[in-house]
Amino acid sequence: MDRSDRGGFLSVLGDRAFWLGLGVIVAGLVVFALLFNSAVMPIWTRHDAAVQVPDVKELTPDEAQNVLLLAGLDWEEQEQPYNPNVPADVVVDQSPASGTTVKPGRRIYYYVNVSPKQLVVVPDVVSLSEGKAREDVGDRGLVVDRVEMDTVRTPYENTVTRQMPASDSRVPVGTRVTLWISPGVESGREVTVPNVVGMSTDEARAAISDAGLWVDSPRAAEGAVTRQDPAKGERLNPGEEVRIYTDDDA
Structure with missing residues (x-):
């Protein structure tokens, strides 16, 4: 084999070695990707792991935290305005709701009906x-x-x-x-005073208010209105006052 043939043979060997090495690298990368996707990723992302959110309503905050901790969940306590119609100092709501499927470590918000100090x-x-x-x-x-x-x-x-x-x-x-x-009395127009004598105080107040007039009369007791001032039919500016009287304060 002369010198030129020997050079060509070595060149071919070099090319084959390069492509063989490249093929080995590519194959290694493919195998690594497959292993990473099938073995490492499920552990990392925990796709198959799931926890059902427990019901912590009507528990105290300490009890709710213990239940969530045992379930592998995180928590955050939220206070809400006191509602006297439900038990005080216990969890009255939660998010996500109980029974919801979530990943381990998910944060659960629970809401406590905190009793007021006074x-x-x-x-x-x-x-x-x-x-x-x-x-x-x-x-x-x-x-x-x-x-x-x-x-x-x-x-x-x-x-x-x-x-x-x-x-x-x-x-x-x-x-x-x-x-x-109130913006005060409206000038430039007038409204008619309604007749409220004989009405209950609640009915009279509503009729006067509907007419665009004001009624205070804090001494007017429950019962029928016996007198009003001004009288029915008079004309007043919107916002002016009509007083009502009952037997107890007339």
């Missing part, structure tokens, strides 16, 4: 000025959260027309109160 009675601030209403609300340990302008008119601007929570409600100290205030 309950207070909401004062009646309707018909008061905004400033006096804020003072009375604060004196009970409550907070005026929002003040909204109402469409209901009263004889005086910024008189409280509505409140939430309602007066005489028992709520936790620190509860936020919303007030609605």
Whole structure:
């Protein structure tokens, strides 16, 4: 074999070695990918692992945490405004719901009806000025959260027309109160005073309000209205007051 033939033979051997090595590398990568996908990935992603969320309602927070821990789940406690109609200091709701299938380690949110440290009675601030209403609300340990302008008119601007929570409600100290205030009397037009004599006080108040007029008359007791001022048929500006009287205060 001369020199040129020997060079060509070595070149062919080199090419074969290169392609053989490359083939071995590619085959190794394919085998690795198959092994990784079939063995490693299921362990890593835990596709086949599943846990049913246990029911933790009506449990105390400590009991709920222990149940979730034993199930291999994480948790986060959420407090919600106190509801006196359901048991206090226990879990009243959860998310996801019990029976839901989730992966191990999933975070479960449970909601506790935390009993208030102290309950207070909401004062009646309707018909008061905004400033006096804020003072009375604060004196009970409550907070005026929002003040909204109402469409209901009263004889005086910024008189409280509505409140939430309602007066005489028992709520936790620190509860936020919303007030609605009046824009005052509307000038430029008149409405007719309705006849409310003989109606119950609730019916009379509703009829006067529907006419666009204001009624306070806190001394009017339950029962039939015996007198009103102004009388029926008179013309007033929207927001002006009609007083009602019953036998007990007439």
